[in-house]
Ligand SMILES: O=C(O)CCC(=O)C(=O)O
């Protein structure tokens with residue numbers, strides 16, 4: 001893994017923090033008054049589905065508009081499947097070096113073990129190992145990755161990608177409904193979309209305040225479903241300029257609005273900055289499922305939401321152009337999304 005944090009460990013202890021990981025460019029990672037800060041909203045999927053006109057739909061609307069983040073409880077995904085994904089993901093990062101080498105990121109590609117968003121040699125690095133792969137549609141799966149994953153993880157991941165896709169499509173439908181968006185626009189864009197997954201492994205760091213596990217960013221996709229694999233907390237979201245730690249509820253998914261939904265809803269739903277901090281003694285592992293429309297789909301403000309009083313705020317582009325622009329930029333908060341704005 002070259003210069004990955006894992007290679008800095010000797011007998012499980014990190015020997016020194018190389019300069020490339022030391023971040024003077026970030027807000028302090030320790031949130032001093034954390035107990036007094038608000039928590040992200042909690043949405044109950046059973047309530048949401050049972051009465052689609054219910055206050056729960058209003059709460060979903062407020063969560064997407066005011067927070068861009070919420071925890072989803074009662075989502076209906078089988079705990080045995082999520083437990084299998086957790087186990088398999090931990091095992092994936094524990095594979096011996098020779099085994100990992102098969103899945104190593106190739107030059108110029110983003111899939112496999114490696115890093116994301118490194119665009120220059122002098123850029124600072126995040127304190128993490130990541131494993132990224134395309135999961136759906138199946139035709140996008142790289143022959144040396146998904147089909148070569150160890151069993152039973154491969155089959156579990158196949159089932160998990162289908163289940164998270166279903167959940168993403170349903171949430172997007174309800175989010176559109178809560179907004180009064182034309183339901184055909186929602187289904188045309190999102191029903192047959194594509195999905196990628198990123199497994200994030202954040203090793204412990206003796207001086208966590210000097211580094212960052214994942215730099216501040218907003219997600220490029222439409223909606224992200226995050227599975228917290230172990231108990232270690234670390235996700236923080238930026239609300240009204242303040243970093244707020246997320247405390248995952250047992251069994252919940254953490255859901256966030258991505259840039260594509262901010263563009264399609266013409267800025268009503270917000271894709272907000274978030275980052276991952278690291279822990280002094282404990283590793284942290286998460287699995288992020290990213291869901292977007294297909295590459296050839298055109299994204300931009302939905303016609304049903306654009307009016308004379310509420311003119312289009314974003315340019316229209318294809319998903320392919322959008323993702324290409326995002327993935328070839330350094331992660332820097334919402335700078336990329338801002339470049340899509342129509343100048344007034
Ligand atoms: O690991 C986390 O808590 C956040 C992961 C994340 O934001 C991402 O993978 O985009």
Ligand SMILES: [Fe+2]
Pocket residue numbers: 217218219224274
């Ligand atoms: Fe993210």
